[in-house]
Amino acid sequence: MASLLQRGGRGSFTISLCRDRLAFAAECVRRISFSRPSIASGPGWTMPLRYTLRQLEYFVAVGETGSIAAASQQVNVSSPSISAGISQLEDELGVKLFVRHHAQGLTPTLAGRKLLDHAQTVLRQAGALRDLAGDLSGRVRGPLAIGCLSTFAQVVLPGLRRSFVEQYPEVRISQIESDQAELFSLLRQAKIDLALTYDLDLPKDLHFTPMIELPPLVALGEGHPLAHLPKVSVQELAPFPMVLLDLPLSADYFLSFFANENLRVNVVERTRDVAVMRSLVANGFGYSIVNVRPMHDVAPDGNPMKFVPLAGQQRPMKLGLLMTRGVQRSRLHKTFIESAKSWIGTQRSKLVGQIQAD
DSSP: HHHHHHHHHOOOOOOOHHHHHHHHHHHHHHSSSOOOOSSSSSSTTTOOOOOHHHHHHHHHHHHHHSHHHHHHHHTTOHHHHHHHHHHHHHHHHHHHEEETTTTTEEEEOOHHHHHHHHHHHHHHHHHHHHHHHHHHHOOOOEEEEEEEEEHHHHHHHHHHHHHHHHHHEEEEEEEEEEEEHHHHHHHHEEEOEEEEEOOOOTTTTTTEEEEEEOOOOOEETTTTTTTSSBBBBHHTTTSEEEEEETTTTTHHHHHHHHHHTTOOOOOEEEEEEEEHHHHHHHHHSOEEEEESSSSSOOOOSSOOOEEEEEEESSEEEEEEEEEEEEOOOOOOHHHHHHHHHHHHTTHHHHHTTTTTTO
C-alpha cells in the first residue's frame, strides 16, 4: 500500500484519509466474504476460499436476469463460460445456487437467494476499492454504466462514448437506453452510474447537472401545409393530425403546449419509437414534436422531413446528467461528467439546428 500511495502522491492530498478509505473498503470485502468451517490444522485456522470476483459477477448476473443467456449479454461473456463459472462457485461454496429448469431458465435456491445479496455487496465494495485505487494513482479506468433516454440515445450516446474512450482507453463503458421512469429506477438500484436525460419530473433523491437547453421543434413531412413556415404556433398545429411520441412523461410535456392554450389535440397515431414516429411524419400521417434534431432531415425510410421551431414561450428541455444524490463520485465519474459537458457543448449546433440563429 505504501508504494501505491507514493506513486499517487499529489502535494497537499491527505494521505492518511486515503489510507483510511482504502483500508475500510478492503475490510468490508474481507468481512463480507464467505468462509468455510475451520479444518483441524491449528487453532482458529480457516481454509481460504478460491472463488473469484469474476465468478461472483456471473452469479449476480444470472440471479438478476434469470437465465445464462441473458446474463451472457449483460456481462458480455459466452454462455459456456458463465455456466462453468457458476458450477465452480457452487463447488467452492459447497451449496447449490440455482435450480435449472429445462428451457425455462434458472431459479435461485434458498441458499442462492441469501448469498446473492452478499455477493452484490462484495462486488460493490470491490468496485469502491478499485475506484479508490484509481483516484490514488491518478488514472481514469474501470467500468462505467451509462443510461440514456431512448428519444435521443442514437444521436448523442455513441459519439459521446467514442470521444471518451479514445481519451481514456482503460474505461469499459456499458449502456442502457430506456424511458425516464426506468432510468430513475436503474439509478436507485445502482444498476447504472449516470443517466443522460432531460430535466423532466425529476425526483428529489436524484441530482441533475444541466448541459444544454433544447427548445421544442415541430417535425413535418416535406409536403405538409405548414412546412414552408419559419415558425409554427400551437394554434396553427391544433387542427392538423398529430403523431405523438408516446413515452412516459415526454407525452405529457408535448401535450402541455396545447393544454396551456386550451386547445384540443388531434392525436391520430401514437408510438414509443422515435424512428417510427419520423417515418410516419415523413409519409404524411401527421406532425410531431421533438427536442433533439436528427443529424439529417431524412426519415429512416428515406423520405424527406422538415424541422421548424415551435413559436411562443414554450419551456425548453434541459439535457444533462442525472446521478444519485449524496454519493461520493470517483475520479472516473468526475472525468466523464466534465468530458460530457465539453463534448455536448461542441454538438450544440447539430442538436439545436437553426433555432439559435432564429
